[in-house]
Amino acid sequence: MPNALIHESSPYLLQHAHNPVNWQPWGQRAFDRARAEDKLVFLSVGYSTCHWCHVMEHESFENERVAEVVNHHFISIKVDREERPDIDAIYMAYVQATTGQGGWPMSVWLTPDGQPVFGGTYFPPDDRHGRPGFTRVCHELARLWRDDKVQMERAAARAIRHLQSEAEDDAEPSALPHKRVFGDFLDRCETMFDPQLGGFGGAPKFPRPVVVRALMQLSERFGRQSSEGAMAWEMSERTLRAMAGGGMHDHLGGGFHRYSVDRYWHVPHYEKMLYDQAQLAMAYLDAWQITGEDGFRDVSEGIFRYLMETLRDTGGAFHAAEDADSLPDAEAQHKREGAFWTWGADEISALLEARDAAIFCAAFGVEADGNARPESDPHGELKGQNTLFRAMKDDALAQSFDCPEQEIRERISAAKTSLTINRDKRPPPHRDDKIVTAWNGLAIGALARGARVLDRKDLADAACGAATFLKRELWHGGCLFRSYRKHRGSAEAFPADYAFLISGLIELHAVLPDGGWLDWAAKLQRKLDAGFWDDSKSGYVMRPALAGETLMVIREDYDGAEPSPNHLAAENLLKLAVLLDQPGHGARAEVLLRAGCRMLETHSFSCPLLLAALDLHERGVMKFQIPELADAGMLEKPRNSYLPRAVFAPGDGDEVILCEGVSCRRFT
Secondary structure, eight states: OOOGGGGOOOHHHHHTTTSSSOEEESSHHHHHHHHHHTOEEEEEEEOTTOHHHHHHIIIIITOHHHHHHHHHHEEEEEEETTTOHHHHHHHHHHHHHHHSOOOSSEEEEEOTTSOEEEEESOOOSSSBTTBOOHHHHHHHHHHHHHHOHHHHHHHHHHHHHHHHHHHHTSOOOOSOOOTHHHHHHHHHHHHHBOTTTOSBSSSSBOOOHHHHHHHHHHHHHHOTTSHHHHHHHHHHHHHHHHHHHSTTBOTTTOSBOSEESSTTSOSEEOOEEHHHHHHHHHHHHHHHHHHOOHHHHHHHHHHHHHIIIIIBOTTSSBOOEEOSEEOSSTTOSSOEETTTTOBOHHHHHHHSOHHHHHHHHHHTTOOTTOOOOGGGOTTOTTTTOBOOOOOSOHHHHHHHHTSOHHHHHHHHHHHHHHHHHHHTTSOOOOEEOOEEHHHHHHHHHHHHHHHHHHTOHHHHHHHHHHHHHHHHHSEETTEEBSEESSSBOSSBOOHHHHHHHHHHHHHHHHHOTTSSHHHHHHHHHHHHHHHHEETTTTEEOBOOEETTEEOOOBOOOOOSSSOOHHHHHHHHHHHHHHHTTOHHHHHHHHHHHHHTHHHHHHOGGGOHHHHHHHHHHHHOOEEEEEETTOOHHHHHHHHHSOOTTEEEEEEOTTSOEEEETTEEEEOO
16 A cells, blocks of 8 residues: 555655655645644655665665554655755754764654754664664654653754754855965865875765866966966876776766765765766866866766766756666566676676687776675675776786787777677666756756867757756746656755756857857846845855744755855856846855855865855956857867866857956957
8 A cells, every 4th residue: 555655756755655654745734743643753865866765765664563663653754855955954954963974864853843853864673783773763752752742842942043053153244265265275185185096085985076176277277387286186187087997987888976985986886866977077078178188088978978878858858866776687686786887707708708808807807706895895785796997007908918009999999888788788777767957957067068168069959958848847937946757846946956057058058159048047047046045144045944934044055966056156146247247246246255255264175166166256257259150270279278267158250259357359
């Protein structure tokens, strides 16, 4: 018998629609029921491609004994964090503040007024590995609510007040940040940088393309010949090369998995997210423009291939993600993490001629017993399996196998094709086919920039197709909506949706200036300003509410897996001020920069995009005016040059004109 989630469209909620837990979707009705029955609310937040969400579902939510406990004591609510980032943000702040860590699945118990009393992430069904068992937590919280409800309500109210006061302290307007923040950021990156393996910090290692792109921009700011510029470029280059060679990079299908569980960039967490692909494509395009090396270009083109062939919806937009878990074969009953993506050495030997198999296995670190280190595979899911990573370069392989490098490249290319064809016959991982406006905005920007930089009309068409879909399906009555799956979702868009889409449309305007995309970007910016700007916060905020009352005002200011909408908005506003000749946009960008002064001066590693926006503010936007009939030779330099401060607009005459401030000149 399905529960109430059966009527939802979210793939994540539908995954739980047949659990014995009596799940409800987020809404006033569930909280009214909790109040009427005098019960706590159990809120579970996750997303459909989350590995540990699957684990907790299998262990607890599909367990009749556990479900009986949950149903007896609580009103249970499921939330897809990708549909409702505002709900996720409130309670994630609470979980991080009270436990020191965050993640998904997120488990939070709430009063009928929506105030949190206890929270965490994954709970095993019984006490295990130092974690309290889920059923024990449920019984204890129910007892406390029954015996000491007043004290629990007071503690919950204090927790919310504390979170609200913390949020209020974060964005005091100030002077513009001092120029020393650029050097401080480099120093901070250097202290965390892994000079041997690239990346920042130890295991797990996340791509953080916002950090890498900020470093490349600073390399251009200081000049690559300077000590600061050389340091910035070395850290970004080493990281990009390490990621491209590592197992986080899908060497067969293109694109990147979510992160590396080890410091070697070897064994990844295998899910693939749209927002990672878009941001990493931009980073590798930057590196190709800086160096001219085909390897960087190849990585970005592999990402675009993955977007176009795997994640693109028939309507033109892009799906949200692919799961880490899948069935090892058609007869298997249980999914395994990495099953679709990994290889047994015997599989490769059966598919390839002996010499080709030997070359391929040497090139990609394939071992007879599997190549995962024990610490990278604590649950033994990768036993006997190999995650492909580039263990030997072409020149070393040529020497080892006594043949020309060109032959090595040809054999590896043919082998990759054979393995890809075979892999496509495996049971595919679940794909979250929800269309998220914000993430599509990032993809539109990456594709449009790829179209301009790589001179590829197919990428421009793909970017235009996605933008057209969003405008047709998710821009309704002058309001943007968050997501689409079979129909428009009920949640209106959040600041990230507006900011990310505006950024993408600015890039799309550069390749399709007659498409009306800049006009739409201007309308979206006006809507973002009118609907989400908060003078007291000096920025754009979310205001999740319950029973008509705002639970908390949230100003996002961390550039993590996704950039902060406030930081990207600062960059957008500086560009729109020039493209639209509206200085007011620049003034609002300056307010955002002033509000971020303290964060930049004390925690710059947390806000690299805001640092990049500050650089754009200081040095100014470069506007390139491109003639309508510009030939390939005229466009070659602006296409091939790394220009992090550039915007592009139509121009008259027969020359490319560069305008900086009030000065304009021919660009040669």
